[in-house]
Amino acid sequence: MASFLQQVVSGLASGGIYGSLALALVLIHRATGVINFAQGEMATFSTYILWTLTANHGWPYWPALAFTLAISFAGGVGVHQLVVRPVERGSLLRVVIVTIGLLLMLNGLVNRIWGGSQHSLYSPFPTRTIDVAGVAVSIQDIGTIGVSIGVVIVLWLFFQFTKVGLALRAAATNPAEARLIGVRVPWMLGLGWGLAAMLGAIAGALAAPSLASLDPNLMQATLIYAFAAAVLGGIDSPAGAVVGGLLLGVGLNLLGVYVDFIGAELRLPAALAVILVVLLVRPSGLFGKTVVKRV
């Protein structure tokens, strides 16, 4: 039983990371209606910046993290302004292709700047375990879960209670009307991309110490899990993305441990199976709303 609970907690920890990246996907999907295939690589890039600052330039962790988040935000806004906006009009396919191109470009860039070798990223949470109700849980797992949930709460407060958050939602759901009430829609969409890039950076900073070591492919599998989490929770539902991430993390972890034939190798295909099944059975996901419009 104790080991089962341990597996659940460690599943929640990886699920929190999937959820954070899924949240970034949902944010951009709601703001601009596209799936950002480069989300994972953007996160990897951010994580390398964090690593460079802490490991090579001797920055203390927290200032380095704050700086990385700021750069990631600016990078997200920049990607939207320079790469996405020029192709935003017309077919969605154009944007999708551009984000795939961006994925390849960023991956190449990371390899070019930092090389392909593996590094370990410092984590503010120690790996030693503590005893919670008879279950040995690593502080790192608890920290990861806490950060993921904290991020969701902060974002929820932002969207629910701030003027800018509300304007961003207005711009995303109905850009033409939003302009009529004075909302500068392109700025809002840029803000959405910036926030998503920040979320990705957080996911990367959590992932590099716990899920894998830092290498150019850090977020590739995580992006697939994030897709699965977003689809499971409902691609338009921020809460769904996080719940989807946690469910997926726990589910895959338990499957990997208790179902012999899945093991570690078939985790990724299992995530793809989740995407397929959800799309077939309940395309709007667990929390997605089927849009009903009054005519």
Next chain:
Amino acid sequence: MSPLLELVRVEARYGPVQALRGISLDVNEGEVVAILGANGAGKTTTLRAVSGTVRRSGTIRLAGKTLRGGPERAARAGIAHVPEGRGTFAELTVEENLRLGAYVRRGSIKADVDRVADWFPWLIERGNQPAGTLSGGEQQMLAVARALMSRPRLLMLDEPSLGLAPLIVREIFRIVRELNERDGLTVLVVEQDARIALDSAHRAYVLEVGEVKITGTSAELRGNESVRQSYLGY
């Protein structure tokens, strides 16, 4: 004193179609002015030209200052444009819609919410309901209420009667008239239903194929033979 809103030879086109062929009109502070005309006469386009949602040429001034740029800037200049089809945010709640109305303003919105509650008490009671679940008439009133939240210098209403029952249309025009009389709100309203529009407006312009055909006070227009035949139907 110069008029609050002034259009001088304004033209606009949708691709090859010229929708406005040099419209000149003005709206004075504290006036309700109606724009009448058949479908395709350019009524909606006139409002869209003012708020900058259509490319236009010519001159548009608000309180003597030339308006340039898109709808964001018109909104910041104090123009609240309630478009055809209400333009509420269906997925957001009534309360969120109202908060968004005050987006261009700084400072507390408490006084404005109270004012809206004065006019539309039921809106506040249903604050948590998604706007999309309101009836058509309620959405139209929400759209007006949201426009009030911005404390506009000029309220522009596009076909508020569209698709609504006559009783509700009368209610909406009654509120508009009272807002004008009590608070001095300046209103430019586009309306197909000439009768109800002339009952509420001080003056009106009749458009035909993108030009001002007739203009005058509501009483003058009611007495005008061709207006009576074409738009009032008696």
